[in-house]
Amino acid sequence: MTTDPQILVQAICTLACYSYLIKENFAYRIAEYTLVALYTSYQITRLFHSFIKPYWQNYAIGEKQYYFILMGALGLLLYTRYAPPQYRWLARYPIALSVGWGLGGAIARSPRPVFTQLMDVMRPLNTANNVLFFVFFMAVMSYFFFTTGKESKFIQGSGRLGRYIMMIGFGTAFGNTVQGRISLFLNRLSFLLTDWLGISI
Amino acid sequence: MKREVPLVLTFLMTLLRFLFEMINPLLNYEISEGVMLFSRISFSVTFMYCMGLFMGLINLTRVHGNTIKRRREHWIYSVWLLIVLYGYAILGLFFGGLESEAFNWIYDAVIVPLDSTMFSMLAFFIASAAYRAFKVRNVESLLMMVVAFIVMLGNVSLGNAIWGSESWLGGFSGIKDWLLAIPNAASQRAIGIGVFLGAYAAILRVALGLEKRYLGGTDW
Structure with a gap:
């Protein structure tokens, strides 16, 4: 049996998950809640270090593209969903901008693979x-x-x-x-x- | 102001992106040496919605904070979840980030095996659900079960040992390949085209402001 602590933790996690196959129990629930918590934190860290930090440093500060500051402030409006009801509508602005940008891409790009497949059908x-x-x-x-x-x-x-x-x-x-x-x-x-x-x- | 302006903004952004995608000189337009206008707008929109990254943290805190406050069933697990959530987020955000040794150690030791094991457990759930749901009652369910059986045998060496790929029809492996390439591909394409038409209609409804639910409730 290995003495490597990382493999030991991996084995405990694996066994904790599989213990659910016998019956729902303490070990499985801990594993389940741990995964939810760690995965959320991991994604927050990844997004922060891959987008927020480099975009801020490179474009807003480095290249002096000040509209990034405006877009960042618009992004912060998303948190008005947690504000009193009279301010919550402000969250619709960043949602509208990002949904619109995504839709434009989808309208232009999504038919391309489907038409390629359709062409292949007509053999x-x-x-x-x-x-x-x-x-x-x-x-x-x-x-x-x-x-x-x-x-x-x-x-x-x-x-x-x-x-x-x-x-x-x-x-x-x-x-x-x-x-x-x-x-x-x-x-x-x-x-x-x-x-x-x-x-x- | 509260609903109409966001709807107009959605339409304008859709139009702008569509024009960028369809007009090549616009897509390749440079605002300065090597800096494309399209990529800058795209990055700034990404930057904008990435600002909402803490919403997951806030939502989990609200849900589990309520569970703890009201002492609901299993509240002790919620305490554990919040400790792990904030501990790992602080480690990632303030102590070295994605290059931090401790951060990556936890990722490899806990997230990778838990994620992989959770997915592997679906094999047991699928098997038990299939046993209950897919009793052979008619031609359709018989076809589905026989095909699933052939595909599984065609993928493993046991299938090759029973009916080898050198023998008639290429054995289980040959039949599996044919099933995947002809009836499966034909049906997936037809379904895919139907799904695409439905999705495209839904996209156009949102872009034209006929569908408004993505903007949230009507009471605010």
């Missing part, structure tokens, strides 16, 4: 796989045609095929997710056996 129908891909795609799309679905027998049948294809898609996603989690579990198990207990596997 030349020269192989069985390409034909199947196109048929499956159209079948899944037709599942969401709610306007004509009830009247048309063709759309009904195609929608049913679309439902089967979607279940295949969900099955692959489910299988991959389960395996992803199991590989994480094996990683923790390997850590406990090899790094902590020193058993070679």
Whole structure:
């Protein structure tokens, strides 16, 4: 067994988490609350040292871009949400500016990958796989045609095929997710056996 | 003033960013040697919303402070949470930050294993939920379970030992690859396009001021 204090703490944290599989208990709750607290503090520290501090030093002070001071003051208005009700509306200004900036980017950029995917769907129908891909795609799309679905027998049948294809898609996603989690579990198990207990596997 | 001005601001900022993204000379416009106007506006907006980084700290303090004050069930854990929260934040903000040895030691010793173990526990929850929810009742659930089984076998060496990739249809691995590349990709694309259209409509509603909930309550 290792005497490295860091590995010891890692092992205690891992075991505390897994103790939940038997029953909810003191060790698990401490682990859960610790993770929430540490992660929040970690993100605050990361944002502060990666954005606030360098942007302030480099742009507001270094390059004398004084509008950074104005933007910082606008950002501080976010905290008026904790002020008495008559001042809370001030928080809407920084929210509006950042949401607007994000939306403009989303309107311009978000269609690009979707259109690239749509172009790839329209493959030349020269192989069985390409034909199947196109048929499956159209079948899944037709599942969401709610306007004509009830009247048309063709759309009904195609929608049913679309439902089967979607279940295949969900099955692959489910299988991959389960395996992803199991590989994480094996990683923790390997850590406990090899790094902590020193058993070679 | 309280709602109308922010709505107009949202629209104007949306328009400004959209124009930057769509008009190339504007995107590459330099206010001075090597300093792009777009990047400066982008950085200043990032700087603005990063100023709200302490809101998480304040919210956690309010929620758990209330729990402690009212002596609600499990209040003692809230005391622990606040001690850890403030202790680690002070260590990170005032004693060396991301390069601090103590800060990184705690990150590697506690956050990494807890995070990884919490996610790995989902394997057990998924398995137990799947056992209850995915009983084979119809063709759809049968398809889903069979496909999930094939994908899992196709990913591991046990599947290769039962039905190897050199044999007919490329074994479990070959079928898994086909399932991922054809029916899965086709269905994901169709769903993705539907999701995109819905999301895009929602984005346009917010930009045009038809959707106002992101600005918060109507009582202030």
